[in-house]
Amino acid sequence: MAPPRHMTSEDHFPAKTPGKLRLYSMQYCPYAMRARLMLAKKGVDHEVININLRNKPQWFIEKYPVATVPVIEHDDKLLGGSLVIAEYIDEVYSKDGERTLSVDPYEKGTTNMLISDKFGKAIISVYKRLGHKENWEEDFFKYVGELDKELSAKKYFAGGDKPTYADYMIWPWMRLIGPACAIDDVLPSGKLPNLERWIEDMKKDETVKACQTSPDVLKKFCQGYHTGKFVHDLE
Structure with a gap:
């Protein structure tokens, strides 16, 4: 529809x-x-x-x-x-x-720090890549690379075995990354293996499926x- x-x-x-x-x-x-x-x-x-x-x-x-x-x-x-x-x-x-966002004050605070700090910088670097800004690679692999490091010892950003608030808050930008997507030239570098795995896992989530737009569009x-x-x- x-x-x-x-x-x-x-x-x-x-x-x-x-x-x-x-x-x-x-x-x-x-x-x-x-x-x-x-x-x-x-x-x-x-x-x-x-x-x-x-x-x-x-x-x-x-x-x-x-x-x-x-x-x-x-x-x-x-x-x-x-x-x-x-x-x-x-x-x-x-x-x-x-709840997808923890009610524990400390856990909620660390999630919001992740979103405001690391997610914010990663989002800016995604826009630099989309706009083909000069030297976009340096910022992209630095700041999106920080997200990859976050996922090095856990399946999702807040831990656990299913997506939570943090995952959903960064997904709208990360969905642009991958083969046949708007940003199709970064995963082949091999520099973001954890993020690549996370992207594939997120694509299987029922909530993500319900809100998906085709990569072509x-x-x-x-x-x-x-x-x-x-x-x-x-x-």
Whole structure:
């Protein structure tokens, strides 16, 4: 099933269904995918309104002046920011014992440090590679290499035998890496063996499968990112 088309400045505000959570998203945005992954993980009934980020509806800007995605709206409650939303969904919609982000203050803190420090640098290096910035290799293998080191003694970023919050928060960028993907020239180097194994394991996860976009489509979108000619509706 194709995703909803991306609304533009010409579109009127779509009527809401009372009591139903709404996600304002962009189909290929990694930050928005963080929210989509958590909603899928928790089985939250929701609707998706995709936003054309190059031609945003005025009503969206008025509703959320920061004008970025993701944003969730539930009746009169509104939240923006991928990590804010992801943690909120995990806290509100998890059953007892099913949190993906640890409730232990120290474990939660170390996970958030990993996301803000190592994940943040890795994400920047992914964008440098997508934009073919000069000397991108140095930063890419340095900072994405740090993620590889994190996985040298464990299957997933928080340990354990299944993906948790940290894995889902970095997956939207790591899904771009691999054969026939937008970044197809780094795994053959052999410098990221642990990350390569982790990527293959993540592809088997049911939550990831529920939110997947084909590598061909992502590659086309990333080519537009490189040239500055974004295409929002590729499916």
